[in-house]
Amino acid sequence: MQALLGGNAIAVHDIEQSLMGTSLGMDMKRGVSVRGGHRHHLKAINTICRCGSIAQAVEQGVLTTGIFYECIHKGVPFSLAGSIRDDGPLPDTKMNLLEAQADYARLIQGADMILMLSSMLHSIGVGNMTPAGVKMVCVDINPAVVTKLSDRGSVESIGVVTDVGLFLSLLVQQLSKLTSPYQVSQTV
Ligand SMILES: NC(=O)c1ccc[n+]([C@@H]2O[C@H](COP(=O)([O-])OP(=O)(O)OC[C@H]3O[C@@H](n4cnc5c(N)ncnc54)[C@H](O)[C@@H]3O)[C@@H](O)[C@H]2O)c1
CATH class of the missing domain: 3.40.50.10690 (putative lor/sdh protein like domains)
Structure with missing residues (x-):
C-alpha cells in the first residue's frame, strides 16, 4: 500500500x-x-x-x-x-x-489501483480526480454507492457489494498466499 x-x-x-x-x-x-x-x-x-x-x-x-x-x-x-x-x-x-x-x-499520482473501502464521500471524491486507466475497486455494503460511483463517471470501477470486514479478511488471506507460502501451508 x-x-x-x-x-x-x-x-x-x-x-x-x-x-x-x-x-x-x-x-x-x-x-x-x-x-x-x-x-x-x-x-x-x-x-x-x-x-x-x-x-x-x-x-x-x-x-x-x-x-x-x-x-x-x-x-x-x-x-x-x-x-x-x-x-x-x-x-x-x-x-x-x-x-x-x-x-x-x-x-494518487502514479497509482495502478485504488481500493475504496466503505466511504461514499471519499470514494466519489477520489473517483472524480482519478485519471482514466487506473483500476478502482469499490467495496460497500450498499449497492447504491457502487452504482453512484459509476454514474458519476468512474465507469472503470469494479463494485463489490459486501461487508468490508469480510472483504479485508479475504484480501489478507490472498495476500499472505502470495507473500508467504510457508505461512499458508502451516495454517491450511
Ligand atoms: N467522529 C468523527 O469525526 C466522524 C464520524 C463519522 C463520520 N465522520 C466524517 O463524516 C464524513 C463521512 O463519513 P463516512 O465515510 O463514515 O460516511 P459515508 O456515508 O461517506 O460512507 C460510509 C459508507 O460505508 C458503508 N458501510 C457501512 N457499513 C459497512 C460495512 N459493514 N461494510 C461495507 N460498507 C459499509 C455505507 O453504505 C456508506 O456508503 C467523513 O468526512 C468522516 O470523516 C466523522
Missing part, C-alpha cells in the same frame, strides 16, 4: 480502538458498551491534540498499535480530508478542502 486517504472518522475510530479498545464506547472484542465509554471518542481526540499530531503521538510512545501507528511506523503517507461532520477534528485532518483535494491528488 502506497498511501491511505480518508477522513477524520477512520483516524479517530482507529485511535480510540488502539488507546481504549472501543469504538464510540463499544468494546470491539465483546460487542458491548463499556461504562463511561461515551467519553472515549473525545478522549482519543484530546490525547492526539495534546501530543500535537498522530506522528508525534507515535514518537512519544502514546500510540502503539493500529492503522495509523502502522502508517507512521512503515512510512506510508496518509491524508485526512475534513468535513462538517467531524468531531474535534484531529490536528492531522485538513479542514481546508482545497488543500485536502490537492493532497489527495498528489498521493
